[in-house]
Amino acid sequence: xxxxxxxxxxxxxxxxxxxxxxxxxxxxxxxxxxxxxxxxxxxxxxxxxxxxxxxxxxxxxxxxxxxxxxxxxxxxxxxxxxxxxxxxxxxxxxxxxxxxxxxx
Amino acid sequence: xxxxxxxxxxxxxxxxxxxxxxxxxxxxxxxxxxxxxxxxxxxxxxxxxxxxxxxxxxxxxxxxxxxxxxxxxxxxxxxxxxxxxxxxxxxxxxxxxxxxxxxxxxxxxxxxxxxxxxxxxxxxxxxxxxxxxxxxxxxxxxxxxxxxxxxxxxxxxxxxxxxxxxxxx
Numbered sequence: 001x002x003x004x005x006x007x008x009x010x011x012x013x014x015x016x017x018x019x020x021x022x023x024x025x026x027x028x029x030x031x032x033x034x035x036x037x038x039x040x041x042x043x044x045x046x047x048x049x050x051x052x053x054x055x056x057x058x059x060x061x062x063x064x065x066x067x068x069x070x071x072x073x074x075x076x077x078x079x080x081x082x083x084x085x086x087x088x089x090x091x092x093x094x095x096x097x098x099x100x101x102x103x104x
Numbered sequence: 105x106x107x108x109x110x111x112x113x114x115x116x117x118x119x120x121x122x123x124x125x126x127x128x129x130x131x132x133x134x135x136x137x138x139x140x141x142x143x144x145x146x147x148x149x150x151x152x153x154x155x156x157x158x159x160x161x162x163x164x165x166x167x168x169x170x171x172x173x174x175x176x177x178x179x180x181x182x183x184x185x186x187x188x189x190x191x192x193x194x195x196x197x198x199x200x201x202x203x204x205x206x207x208x209x210x211x212x213x214x215x216x217x218x219x220x221x222x223x224x225x226x227x228x229x230x231x232x233x234x235x236x237x238x239x240x241x242x243x244x245x246x247x248x249x250x251x252x253x254x255x256x257x258x259x260x261x262x263x264x265x266x267x268x269x270x271x272x273x
Contacts, residue, residue: 065150066215066223076226080149088150103143104215104223 007032018099025096033094052095062092064102125154127265129272133165134178141273142220149227160234176202225251232256
């Protein structure tokens with residue numbers, strides 16, 4: 001684990017750049033992480049982020065893709081359009097959550 | 105071979121990398137052998153890896169309309185099953201084991217095989233049926249679930265899986 005400075009905030013991250021403390025997250029951080037993977041966040045992305053953070057706070061772990069689709073009410077196909085480089089990991093990454101452990 | 109490249113200003117740039125890709129061959133049609141290939145393909149897509157899934161021989165059961173919802177675990181002659189083969193071989197035993205397994209999976213919220221195929225389709229994974237095996241079983245494209253993109257030959261599989269990490273299930 002190490003510390004990175006994202007959007008002017010010092011945050012703890014793992015070796016793959018996933019934040020390890022969700023409390024350190026801010027919306028500006030999400031925007032910067034998103035930009036680093038080539039995304040500019042839309043209203044639909046924010047809907048995903050909002051669900052992921054809420055769900056992770058409830059369950060103690062980041063949701064899998066299928067759970068995001070159901071909970072955020074966004075079809076799986078659209079999740080792939082929103083995060084073309086891998087919605088299963090990027091949704092959690094921009095949401096300031098740890099690397100997801102769900103297989104679906 | 106790696107060849108250093110430079111941009112217009114002469115600065116060295118890394119050669120453009122092709123996206124990572126996996127090709128998974130599903131050759132068996134029992135419930136316990138259907139999931140590994142489908143889960144791996146889906147996991148690959150979830151992390152942005154391209155996925156090609158080739159269904160051949162008994163693996164065709166996984167994508168055959170009439171069979172996809174009725175796959176049974178292979179319990180006969182399976183040393184991991186805590187049941188003597190003589191008993192596992194009794195009529196109805198596999199169906200019963202299948203029902204139990206599906207119930208347990210539903211409890212854990214694991215998607216059904218049909219839903220896995222839908223997830224893969226939505227993810228952009230490419231699903232293919234094997235032409236030779238289909239000819240052998242007397243199946244046509246219409247017998248397959250709509251998520252299957254195409255029926256292809258073994259040689260076409262190699263074209264579509266070029267550069268991919270290949271996994272045989």
